[in-house]
Amino acid sequence: DTEDLPLAIMEDAKSGKSEWTPDGITTNEAITGMKGVLLYxxxxxATIQLLTESFGYTKVAExxxxxxxxxxxAVGGVIDVHLHPEKRGVGGYGTVHHVAFRTKKKEQAKWLPIIAENHLPSSEILDREYFTSVYFREKGGILFEIATDEPGFMTDETFAELGTSLKLPEWLEKHRQQITDVLPEL
Known part of the structure; x- marks a missing residue:
């Protein structure tokens, strides 16, 4: 990308079709989700142990x-863990801040005792206006989020309006100018 974050766009038979069709992008060309992520x-x-023993992932290759x-x-079903990374993650521009796992709102609270059993400090369930989140840092230093889809992004705009203006949750409105000042022109 423009900040030198390495990305790979791939297509597979399991990917869904997008319902969102912005100008010039067909349903066959639309990005429908993230297949996976590479963790440093x-x-x-410890990261592999958490993901296999508590999150239901299975080691399929090395x-x-x-x-x-x-x-x-189908979405987010692959996590690669580098065993001996030459570089470690550093926060800042051009980096991924955290990795989010999707859950149903009614199932989100069940993750709190699982996180606690692994002796990992976490947030409580936080209301992010468009979804709720639990954040925790695993023993390998990676910040994970367990987030819901509900209530969704159409709480303050229609489907046709999605992505046409910058919507911020109430708790970020006080930073609107600071946020818009660093956004690139589209």
Missing amino acids: SYDPQ EDQIVRLATSA
Whole structure:
């Protein structure tokens, strides 16, 4: 991308079709989700253990110092963990801040005791206006989020209006000018 974050766009038979059709992008060309992520953990074995023992991922491959974990989920069903990364993650522009896992709102609270059993500090369930979130940092230093879809992004605009203006949750409105000042022109 424009900030040198390495991204790979891939297509597979499991991907869904997008219902969103902005100008010039067909349903066959639309990006419908994230297949997976590559993690650079400070403690790769602890990260792998958490994901396999508590999150239901299974080790499916290991090649070139990367362990591939997978679930049956079509979106986000692949997590690669680098066993010996030369570089470690550093926060700032051009980086990924956290990795989010999707859950139903009625199931979100069940994750709090699982996180606690793994001796990981976490937030409570936080209301983010468009969804609710639980944040925790795993032993490899990666910030994870468990987020809901509900109530969704159409709480303050229609489907046709989605993405046409910058909507901020109430708790970020006081930072609107600071946020808009750093956004690139589209």
